[in-house]
Amino acid sequence: MSEDQKKQLESQLWNIANTLRGKMGADEFRDYILGFIFYKYLSEKMHLYANGLLVREDITEFTELNADSELGRDLLDAIHDEALEGLGYYLAPTELFSAIAAKGRSGGFILEELNLVLKHIENSTQGTDSEEDFESLFDEIQLDSSKLGKTVKARNELIAKVLTHLDAIDFKLEEADSDVLGDAYEYLIGQFASGAGKKAGEFYTPQQVSTILARIVTADKSVLRSVYDPTCGSGSLLLRVAKEVDDVAMFYGQEMNPTTYNLARMNMILHGVHYSRFDLRNEDTLEHPAPQHADLRFDAIVANPPFSAKWSASTVLEIDERFSAYGKLAPKTKADFAFVQHMIHHLDEDGTMAVVLPHGVLFRGAAEGVIRKHLIDELNCLDTVIGLPANIFFGTGIPTAILVFKKNRQHADDILFVDASAHFEKVGNQNQLRAEDIDRIVATYQKRETSDKFSYVAPLSEITENDFNLNIPRYVDTFEEEEPVDLDAVSDELVALESEMRATNEEIAAFCKELNLKTPF
Incomplete structure (x- = not known):
């Protein structure tokens, strides 16, 4: 990703963050927007990881697995176990960021489901080596907060709007050597710091x-x-x-x-x-x-x-x-x-x-x-x-x-x-x-x-x-010595000024005499 594309990503993320600016203080809306970016990252990482595993089964798309079929259940169980080892967490196809964002975009109610998904990310790690690293990770995202809106409907519309805007951004996680998202995340943290x-x-x-x-x-x-x-x-x-x-x-x-x-x-x-x-x-x-x-x-x-x-x-x-x-x-x-x-x-x-x-x-x-x-x-x-x-x-x-x-x-x-x-x-x-x-x-x-x-x-x-x-x-002398004053030059300047002042006074006196006015000196 070029430097221009990186700056564009930073700008897009900051504009989305500003969707929440009028609702709460910088330190509060920081926690929501960074939490949602993180959820999208985990989802895309899970999606790519699962698709990589499914290549061996001649299946190319994680989201097309059917949990109601025996094959689908077996594959999802296998992906679940490997994801916990490889990624440290698990998300089902229906829990991916894109699925929740699509539901919100079509006008569906997503607050309760989103809350359950965020909890499930944490719960999926229980009893594993990654449990401590994911424990209470989304605690700051309070979807029932009145600061997001006075009514449940208003809160749902706001969160759906934020997720929709985020869903439109390609994080390009398939570019293995790219750390653009991490850098953009750091940029946002810095932007929040400047206003906090x-x-x-x-x-x-x-x-x-x-x-x-x-x-x-x-x-x-x-x-x-x-x-x-x-x-x-x-x-x-x-x-x-x-x-x-x-x-x-x-x-x-x-x-x-x-x-x-x-x-x-x-x-x-x-x-x-x-x-x-x-x-x-x-x-x-x-x-x-x-x-x-x-x-x-x-x-x-x-x-x-x-x-x-x-x-x-x-x-x-x-x-x-x-x-x-x-x-x-x-x-x-x-x-x-x-x-x-x-x-x-x-x-x-x-x-x-x-x-x-x-x-x-x-x-x-x-x-x-x-x-x-x-x-x-x-x-x-x-x-x-x-x-x-x-x-x-x-x-x-x-x-x-x-x-x-x-x-x-x-x-x-x-x-x-x-x-x-x-x-x-x-x-x-x-x-x-x-x-x-x-x-x-x-x-x-x-x-x-x-x-x-x-x-x-x-x-x-x-x-x-x-x-x-x-x-x-x-220990470090940074004193800057002032240039020496040439007293003779200063004296000459004063003499010149005195001469100029006398000439000016004579002109003023002449004007005053012509106008029949009292000379002011």
């Missing part, structure tokens, strides 16, 4: 920031055994990492918000990640880390945790192996370093971790100062600090920084500082990094070089002298 204000940070990291994080943790690697995001939101960061390497064997993540957790699982499947290759958990990373991940260590870790989030900082956590060695817990009102400690705990000995944090972590004192000193002086795992422009994230204008950590650092005697805060373009009311800005940041990270007014390789001794304060302006 502060809530956007709960589920979306701007793509240019995701790209930097992904390129850093995959530098000099073509294959990853595992990648982990402890605050995975919609899963966009994990998927961005996969675009930078040939293969990721396993994706791991944790997300506290149930709605966003559902979004992440859908996003994974829509990008062609088989259910057996991702393990996402709906838990509070800091307070209740997923027990299934407790003993795991990861090749790459990426994260954009909620900035300065509140957490319990309970004394019980002082003996937690993630935090106990540091001597202090992160403050109750600023959990930034708690996320860092959690990730360091799960980082493999040869792994790389990149996390976005507010600038305050670089210089705040008290408990955070103690933790920062331990990370640098005791663990020596902080590798790079990258300052980003302000107003680059949805919902907040604060400046942020990317911190890169490694347990076995190749450059153990220094820390690289990069100040990219002044390198961006303004798009609407947001600042955005350009492709050349991203390339320069990543190239500087890889070359590890000092560049005037942009980067500085600071020896650890200098950081120790600064009492482990990492405030970027201490």
Whole structure:
């Protein structure tokens, strides 16, 4: 699919999403439209998979199987079993998106049947390896919500209209190498984020920031055994990492918000990640880390945790192996370093971790100062600090920084500082990094070089002298010296102005005399 066709698909999907815009808030109609796109994807995937199996039986069309005949029942049973193994779920021919959309298009009542189908997708996985990946996946689609319409008829007409428009779009899933639908889904998530204000940070990291994080943790690697995001939101960061390497064997993540957790699982499947290759958990990373991940260590870790989030900082956590060695817990009102400690705990000995944090972590004192000193002086795992422009994230204008950590650092005697805060373009009311800005940041990270007014390789001794304060302006001098003022030239200009003023005053005085008026000076 060409770039123009991709943009056309994105535009079509966004226009369909706008069918619901007047009915509810951006974060609400997001859940409906993305859920319906996902249902259509699962249906088309099921349809193609079943037709592929039926080729062996000299039958070409899944939808023509007759469940009332013995042969039809036998074939449907066989397809059911193989689909659960191969796809992780099952849909009958009458449950496919196209069948429900056709019924709605002809004026039929579809709400009850659609609700049953969505439940059946989840129920089809019970007792299988994919059960946890599909459980409660469509919970946010409330077809009886008054926000869809005041009457059942109005709600049915609206949903039928949305499904009809979606049914007309060809997702081109038969193109095996195409990830266009996944990219379009990501585009929609980004569009919803731009209209969701502060809530956007709960589920979306701007793509240019995701790209930097992904390129850093995959530098000099073509294959990853595992990648982990402890605050995975919609899963966009994990998927961005996969675009930078040939293969990721396993994706791991944790997300506290149930709605966003559902979004992440859908996003994974829509990008062609088989259910057996991702393990996402709906838990509070800091307070209740997923027990299934407790003993795991990861090749790459990426994260954009909620900035300065509140957490319990309970004394019980002082003996937690993630935090106990540091001597202090992160403050109750600023959990930034708690996320860092959690990730360091799960980082493999040869792994790389990149996390976005507010600038305050670089210089705040008290408990955070103690933790920062331990990370640098005791663990020596902080590798790079990258300052980003302000107003680059949805919902907040604060400046942020990317911190890169490694347990076995190749450059153990220094820390690289990069100040990219002044390198961006303004798009609407947001600042955005350009492709050349991203390339320069990543190239500087890889070359590890000092560049005037942009980067500085600071020896650890200098950081120790600064009492482990990492405030970027201490290390990267971006001060632009003003041009010297030529006082003689200024004096000459003043003399010239004085002469011009005298001449002007003489002209005014002459006019006033001709008009028999009092001179105003």
